[in-house]
Amino acid sequence: MKRLVPMRVALSLILLPVLSLALFACGGPESSTPRYIAEGNPPLLSDWGMMASNGRSLTLGPRVEPYDLVTPLFSDYAHKQRTIWMPQGVSANYRDDQVLDFPVGTVISKTFYYPRGSGDDEVLRSLDHAPGWRADGLDLAQIRLVETRILVHREAGWAAIPYVWNSEQTEAHLARAGDIQRLTLVAPDGRREDFVYAVPTSNQCAGCHAINNTTREIEPIGPAARHLNRDFDYLSGPQNQLAHLAAVGYLGTWPGSEATPRDADYLDETADLNDRARSYLDINCAHCHNPTGPADTSGLHLRHDTAPGPHLGFCKPPIAAGGGTGNRPYAIQPGEPDQSILLYRMQITDPGSLMPELGRAVEHVEGIALIYDWIASMSPSCTD
Template sequence: MISNTFKVIVGLIACFTCMVYVQSCKKDIFLVTIPNNMQFKEKLSDYQIFQGTPSDLIPEATFKVYELSTALFTDYAEKQRLIKLPGGTKLTPTGDGLPNFPDGTILVKTFYYYKDKQNHLLGKKIIETRLLIKEQDKWNVATYKWDNEQNDAVLITAGATENVSWVDEHGISKTVNYHIPSNTECNTCHQSAEISMPIGFKLHNLNREVTRSGTPINQLTHLQREGIFGNINPTSFSRLPNWENTSHTLEERARAYLDVNCAHCHNDQGVCKRLVLRPAYEIPFNKTFLENYKKSIVIQLENKRMPKLGTTIKHSEGIALLKAYLATL
């Protein structure tokens, strides 16, 4: 029996019957369970994240908004990202990746859909809010499902499904059976060497221009002024391209997309560590194995949904980008 290998079976003879056992890697085989070391509150409102009408998603002053240059695809959902640090603390950069976070850090991500992306005044439907809280040097995960009245969200651990309909930016009506992940599913993507970690809050993905109070400003500079970072020089860090910005090369855009949507699993410490692909943006091209496996990747894009967790539908725009890029290799 051959298992846990990428070797090719050779020496088979035509018209000779062989019995081959294929071990599947579908469904729950890769799920990772990492217990929390803290008790989460039953209601999202207990964390006092939002002020005023909860569905307006206006953060309290201690929760700071941040944006990413390239974001993970999640069934076309909109996302609001917030960070809160304990009083008297700041983040310490360690390079282009994740900074050092103090105990007590809270990362908040809320998922919602505008009822009509052409007219935001028609309102939105908030689906879930995910929390990452660091306690005793360990990241803990929790998911809160918003109620139908959009007044609050309750803690869930086993996941849930929510049917959502909306009109996209082109005026096309769409629907999705949105899947709210379980704790185990959250940990599976967020784990590195079986330790939960943030994914998106990396310096190179934060190093971008944003608009605050009507004025463009580098986001790292803004977060410094907001007390999240100490003295920080944005030019000391690289910038991850925005995959949707066509002023970047096709390779830059595709590599950025792969970095955010694939590299958190496809790395030496991730859940797909046994697979050879290493698509992180900082990895030299000749060590990514993208060219070696481009045909296999295209087949996966056309016939399967990736990433497997966190999505229920294919990202047609992302697939088109990757296929165009792979065709150049």
């Protein structure tokens, strides 16, 4: 004799897979489970579980915390969704003047995307949040995802792993050899600029993140206290990012926002011009240009705490002559931006001479204007 299944149970058995598919289609938290992968290079971004996309919505996984920087690194006007995740039971230690001391198991992600233009390969130049930005992910209707970079802290140290998104925006695939995408950047005034967006190789990722030229150890660049000490508009409302990380168990004891250093927002015209310029150079240049960095032989140190003088570039002649100087005499000639090598290297787009060497193919109009005004504001001091 057959045993009859109650109608309610039968319906639940039928609807369960349908509901599961619906949850995935909505991109809800159930669609991704974050995990630490101790070795190897997973072929898919979804293997990490930090985020999930159905092509319409990208949603962050449980306990994956978004964050932003006071002044971000410029990357050809790409927008970025940054996240931090840690396994249960561990947290970062506060460090006053360095990147937070993240425990083994930490996974940091950075997703690069653009607002879409009218053409297939058109992207819009905008400093505001791209359409569809959300604290918990992205509405992809007006967004073009390009790449997501993973930094994972393993027992042997940090590893950098790049992924490139497919055209359906449903998955990103491992791209250890990098990728090239030809795009057209459309400015607010309609001006168009064709450029090549270069997804870095694994080695190039490691090269930028090996900020100590002696040890060559990889580490994050952005999540230092001075770059994080700002409010973020979480789903629950605005809160200081360091306070939030502490509240969710991702950060141990810290001295509070007032006692924590903070870089200036380079776009905040109410802030001191020198502070804004130093903040911009700090995040964009100092990971190479510091006393122990990959550009240590240049003698040009662009950290936020470098004292004004030759190491900051004032009246400093180039170590080696060549096209990269623009025939200008000093790294920074106070009062003379048009005679300063630093500004020249920011303005040119020749791959052999531009700075930074990676992550830029177009001029950063706002950054150039800031550094121009900063140098112009200085009292002339170089003597021939």
